[in-house]
Amino acid sequence: MNHIEITPAQVGHRLLLLAGARILLQLRKDGSWGLPGGWLEPGEPPEQTVRREVKEETNLDVHRIQLLGYFSGPEYTFSQINKEHNDVVTALYRVDEWSGVMIHDPSESDGLTFFSSEELPINMTEEYRHYIRCYLSHQR
Template sequence: MNTKWLEWGQQLQALAQNGLTYSKNPYDIERYHQLRSLAADIMAAHTDTESTYIHNLFSQEQGYATPKVDVRGAVFKEQKILLVKEKEDGCWTLPGGWADIGDSPKDAVEREIYEESGYKTQAIKLVAVYDRNHHRHGHPPFAYHVYKLFFLCQLISGTPTISIETEEVGFFGKQEIPELSLTRVVPSQITRLFDHYADPTLQTDFD
């Protein structure tokens, strides 16, 4: 699937956001607003989303445009990996989400795992840093450019507990993986996490 339109839209949005951050000239500011609207129109033309909705998303972004950071934790027990079922789409994913301002990556992933699954863990290894946009991963199109950080985490304590975002919690073997929420994680990434669990000496993967 050709997703050049997504790359162009994201680049135009970044140019517009950076221009609005630093420009003082009112004519330039007007042009950057027009450029942002064009980026929203490009994305709307290739999705089922209204351009006004995308424009509002872009308008919330301020300062110099950089990729967002998504953290995901791989927790294993008896050769099985922890997954949570998302209420949003009814599919399964590794616990995780956006890294919050003020959190270190380690703190962020441990907090996300606890909030979404009820398990307390300790992040022990950065397994991978992936560019969500890279075609080799196969994530569906998304408005933002995202770096995904995957951590191998050691289970400490806790009991399965659902959250406002999750409706089921479970451990699954390598051949038992349920339907995944592909916007969050894809099968090849799950497979690679099993590889790192089986061989802790593997080096960190990165794009």
């Protein structure tokens, strides 16, 4: 039995507010939604890449992050526009604290929106859905 099932027995029928996860997604130039992110610069630690990319794409300053996992293998091989194939290692981070005013850079995306974990947009690739499922499994 999880805490949501146990809690009503403890509080009776009083109003109970449960916080869901909010996930920041960016509307990509191809019309699909995805997580903010980008490539490492030479010599750049992954945590710094998170801070730099989030700043570039959202104008937000990241203060506290947690590594959730690495993803690699045949299912993470992508073809680029120039037909090159790349085997990608993706590091997934949860951002717990940030500050600033969210502003999207039109050269990076067509918009930014927080979604609840229960109401994600339909036009999102399975890759991003996979990352979000991983994130949500860490929330339990």
